[in-house]
Amino acid sequence: MRAFAELLDRLVLSPQRNAKIRLLVDYFRTAPDPDRGYALAAIAGTLSLNTVKPAMIRDLLLERMDAVLFQYSYDYVGDLAETVSLVWEPPAGTVEADIPLGEAIERLQRTGRADVRGVVRDMLDRLDTSARFAFLKLVTGGLRIGVSAKLAKQALADMGGKDVAEIETLWHGLSPPYLPLFRWLSGEAEKPELSTPAVFHSVMLANPVGDGDLDGLDPKDFAAEWKWDGIRVQLANIGGVRRLYSRSGDEISGAFPDVLEAVDFTGVIDGELLVGGTARSNRATRTFADLQQRLNRKTVNPKLIETYPAFVRAYDILFSGEEDVRPLGFVERRARLADIVERASPQHFDLSPLVPFSSWQELDSLRADPPDPVIEGIMLKRLDSPYTPGRVKGPWFKWKRAPFNIDAVLMYAQRGHGKRSSYYSDYTFGVWTDIDGKETLVPVGKAYFGFTDAELEILDRFVRDNTTERFGPVRAVRAEPEFGFVVEVAFEGINRSSRHKSGVAMRFPRIARLRQDKLPRDADRLETLQAMIEARENT
Structure with a gap:
């Protein structure tokens, strides 16, 4: 736990992206299994320890500390984990120990609700102040160290000399403590084979339009689309397995079974998830607030589906059937996509329309006064651009309305x-x-x-x-x-x-x-x- 605690401390004090990546790479290379896999899960947000709540931590401390003194301490420090780690006093004679991260997590995972208080109390007694703080941040899920899942995946790629897109493709087919992943990255085993072919693929990202970014660019080389105020999704149906992912790769299939059931094509498409009606169903598209009624749910009931009907406004395609079409230009990919959407359920799929324009000034006027309140700006895409994972400068731009x-x-x-x-x-x-x-x-x-x-x-x-x-x-x-x-x-x-x-x-x-x-x-x-x-x- 001490090595993990030191990692957290150094990550917090290292604001630069590259410095954080170096710290992560060093830790992943030197930490043993399963510690490094659980550390990765904690940092990337895939570790679940639902039996430990902040209220429990507070109650455990109040068994040994006056409530008023705790409140003064908490008010001054401002963070529960930091407060508890500083003021916690183990019983006299307690032997301090460096509990391995993997051991701590697996012990908690084996412990039932009735016994978890005793296990947490025992670990707090045995850990030193720094490790205690790391343990509390770990179990309450509030690391806040300025490291995203994307940054952690980049560190994995750097560690193993791999392309980060390979990590993204494997990510949702593996689970903590990621033993097959680390064996592959360390050169000890072959690349893991996933049980489902409908995996998430890294998305292509756009750069915001800044001052002078469009100078010297010919409007004729670009297509424009409306930027819709929903959430970006990737919909996959490969080998009969259907999955719906958010732009960050989180699976959200359970919240939108109606969309998945309507999929009658094979491939992987990129688009915007919205609520209301498609252009082909003659119902008005509704606001992001309506979409939020269905987000972050593991399941939905028929009433919610009826009240907030969801659909995908498609704007790109990664796989047509099982053929990878990402190397093709935008125009050819869109033709493939249009053919698929034309034959898909009109209640659940439509094609994001192109916006005709002849000059940047004309497009700027359209951007400032869009025809639908669910539009938050303009997307610009080079006609010859392949679908390249990540944020490449030049092929795609996003030009949002003024806030x-x-x-x-x-x-x-x-x-x-x-x-x-x-x-x-x-x-x-x-x-x-x-x-x-x-x-x-x-x-x-x-x-x-x-x-x-x-x-x-x-x-x-x-x-x-x-x-x-x-x-x-x-x-x-x-x-x-x-x-x-x-x-x-x-x-x-x-x-x-x-x-x-x-x-x-x-x-x-x-x-x-x-x-x-x-x-x-x-x-x-x-x-x-x-x-x-x-x-x-x-x-």
Whole structure:
């Protein structure tokens, strides 16, 4: 566990991507099996230890520590795992030990719910402070070390001298602790053979259009499509096995059985998963909020399927039958795709339409005023471009609509995690509305990025100097018409929401600017956000 703890510490303190990859490669090369496989699973988010909850950890600590003292400690530190690892006192005479990572995980996996408290307590007693922190982060699933599954896969590829696309292809056919994968990467065995042929393939990604990116490019060399506000998916039907994957390779088949049952073609297609109706079914496409009703579910009932009917708007093809067509140009691939979609279920599949244009200026005008509220911009694709995994500069561009912006008032702040654990860096903001004849702030969103380190210092200082109430690691800050902190918030979209008190939900909010030049009374109103939704719905 100490080697894993040291890895986590060094990853947190290494902001550079290449430095993180080097740390991962070194660990994967030197750590024994199954430790390195379980570490990979924890970092990539494929490790499940559902029997350990944060509430249990808190209760175990309160068996040995005064509740008020714990609350003060937790409020100061801001992270449960870090707090417990620092204040935990093993009984006198306890012998400290370096429990192997694999042993710790497999012991927990063998332990039933009735006995898990005792097992966790025993491990906390035997581990040192650093290893205890790593163990708690591991079992609660909150590593927050700035390493994505994609970065971990790149480290595996570098370790074994393989193409990361090979790792992606194998990924969903293997499970922790990934022994066959590491034996192959170490040169001790042949490449693992998967039991299912319908595996996930790395997707081709687009680069955002920046200043000057289109200069010197001929519009005649590109096709344009609308960028739809759903989720990107890869649909595979190979050898009679059907699978639906998100763009990151997570399988979401269980949430969309209606789409899979409608597949009557063999191949692998790339597209956008949406809710509502296809262009061929004459039903209106609905918002991302509607799609969210079906996301992140293992199963769905017939009522949910009927209320939120899903379909795939196809825009590319990787395999036609069992033939790999990725080396072909975009025009030829699209012809193959059009033929498949034409014969597919019209309720569940349609073809993403091309957008006619003759100049970048004309396309910019179309981008700014799209014909459907579910469109969030334009995709540009070179006519001769093959389907290349990863983000290659040049063949594909995404040109999104300008984000929405509002001025909002800071209402609550929470401590961050990792290197931000000593700062109040997660901010809840609100806007004004009339409630029972009184001007009141209502929360409309939360953001924890978009600001610089210098701006974080300003925000953190304001929170500490103007706290009005405390709720554990969360602070309420002074927010009155004549005194408070105004921030400019940018967001990609907005929808109605019954889950939020304000009745609205933002997509991807971020703090764009600190508006210290404004008083809270000058911030926006809830009616402004509601008008944005109505304008989009009436488009």
